[in-house]
Amino acid sequence: xxxxxxxxxxRHTPLHALHVSLGxxxxxxxxxxxxxxxxxxxxxxxxxxxxxxxxxxxxxxxQIALRPKSGKVEDAARALERLVPQDIVAIAPNRQxxxxxxxxxxxxxxxxxxxxxxxxxxxxxxxxxxxxxxxxLRANLSGDCVIDPLADRALIALQGPKAETVLATLCxxxxxxxxxxxGPHEVAGIKCFVSRSGYTGEDGFEISAPASDAERLAKMLxxxxxxxxxGLGARDSLRxxxxxxxxxxxxxxxxxxxxxxxxxxxxKSRRSGGARxxxxxxxxxxxxxxxxxxxxxxxxxxxxxxxxxxxxxLLFAGADAxxxxxxVTSGGFGPSLNAPVAMGYVPTKLSALGTKLFAEVRGQRLxxxxxAMPFVKNTxxx
Amino acid sequence: xxxxxxxxDHEWLAIDGDVATVGITDYAQQQLGxxxxxxxxxxxxxxxxxxxxxxxxxxxxxxxxxxxxxGEVLETNAELASEPxxxxxxxQGKAWxxxxxxxxxxxxGGLMDEAAYTAHTA
Numbered sequence: 001x002x003x004x005x006x007x008x009x010x011r012h013t014p015l016h017a018l019h020v021s022l023g024x025x026x027x028x029x030x031x032x033x034x035x036x037x038x039x040x041x042x043x044x045x046x047x048x049x050x051x052x053x054x055x056x057x058x059x060x061x062x063q064i065a066l067r068p069k070s071g072k073v074e075d076a077a078r079a080l081e082r083l084v085p086q087d088i089v090a091i092a093p094n095r096q097x098x099x100x101x102x103x104x105x106x107x108x109x110x111x112x113x114x115x116x117x118x119x120x121x122x123x124x125x126x127x128x129x130x131x132x133x134x135x136x137l138r139a140n141l142s143g144d145c146v147i148d149p150l151a152d153r154a155l156i157a158l159q160g161p162k163a164e165t166v167l168a169t170l171c172x173x174x175x176x177x178x179x180x181x182x183g184p185h186e187v188a189g190i191k192c193f194v195s196r197s198g199y200t201g202e203d204g205f206e207i208s209a210p211a212s213d214a215e216r217l218a219k220m221l222x223x224x225x226x227x228x229x230x231g232l233g234a235r236d237s238l239r240x241x242x243x244x245x246x247x248x249x250x251x252x253x254x255x256x257x258x259x260x261x262x263x264x265x266x267x268k269s270r271r272s273g274g275a276r277x278x279x280x281x282x283x284x285x286x287x288x289x290x291x292x293x294x295x296x297x298x299x300x301x302x303x304x305x306x307x308x309x310x311x312x313x314l315l316f317a318g319a320d321a322x323x324x325x326x327x328v329t330s331g332g333f334g335p336s337l338n339a340p341v342a343m344g345y346v347p348t349k350l351s352a353l354g355t356k357l358f359a360e361v362r363g364q365r366l367x368x369x370x371x372a373m374p375f376v377k378n379t380x381x382x
Numbered sequence: 383x384x385x386x387x388x389x390x391d392h393e394w395l396a397i398d399g400d401v402a403t404v405g406i407t408d409y410a411q412q413q414l415g416x417x418x419x420x421x422x423x424x425x426x427x428x429x430x431x432x433x434x435x436x437x438x439x440x441x442x443x444x445x446x447x448x449x450x451x452x453g454e455v456l457e458t459n460a461e462l463a464s465e466p467x468x469x470x471x472x473x474q475g476k477a478w479x480x481x482x483x484x485x486x487x488x489x490x491g492g493l494m495d496e497a498a499y500t501a502h503t504a
Contacts, residue, residue, distance in 0.1 A: 043416035
């Protein structure tokens, strides 16, 4: 069969052949040929992850080691603090934290995970941004750090209430980990970096393994009857129900962390009056948003009816109101809620829980209300 | 005696006299995946051939269903509103979308029979 033009240049993860053999429906995503779903389908894959365990290939994401030239991890942490509004110095060894690269206007260049591996930092960044992130790190931190993209590693997420017992059969040290612990662990004798985290709202793990061992490891996990392979379709509906941002949709260069309702991710030490206040790109604007509030805010939205309200739908204050007041940035059907869920930006004065709004879908104004996120209670093991 | 015809856009029509029952094909539901919502046209609406008549939504995306012929909507399948998954389980049976009064039977000439449709999706 001839390969369509748009697939000729697509990259493959180390698990590509496995996806194809499992019947994955492959689609282009962030330059990779990735499974959007397997034969079970998005709905079953989603519900299985919440009921048992799902295995996700997230090897397209960027894994980068930030190695301090001084040999002291604090120096890498201080350097990275020049690019993110988070307290990186305070990340204890074998812990990780959610962060954002910001730009000079206070917008978000990418969101990422930062782990302290004792002698270096380990970063996981979005697939679509990884080349730009790497260039950004080189341009700004090369004096202090060696920027080392770990291109020969796969990343496998195992998510769901059975993730711990499944991983425990291959990794005796996994059950002792708590949410956002991260460090080196042996999984089936393979030297891996394991974090207790993920992007589904469920307890679970992300396992970074050498590319050459990835398929063997994934197959061992899939041999467990509690584990199903999960595609990008369910990954998206799971993270949406969990109220988590998708970069390029819910957050981008035009949204500040405050507008995005990510204040929780910016520690006090980096805010006004903190020990290391400011000192990151866009600090003036972001700290002003902290101090004075922002005029718009990312909120959760629940529709009254059953019609999904999707990305791009305009939001209105009334059924007949003229000008849109905001826009949906992610939306779809939440299989665990058996109802539509969405998130979007609205004026802060219309962001209170329960505020009635309308979304325009195919020319009709559908009623919805501002709702608390996560939509589905998260089950992190803290 | 009914005859079933197909459009290139994966709708089926079961023709009985001057009334066509319209749905989406089994091939179409497989491509869409799990259907979670169906929006049907209003009864009495005058549809033009190829006009967007209904919407079928999977977890991932919304797709239009087009009017295969010109005519008036006589009846819609209320069961689809409460049980959209019928589209996956019985696309060419219980999951019919709407019935339309065919305004011009000559429009049927451009549609495919089952053999032609099977070849179209092969």
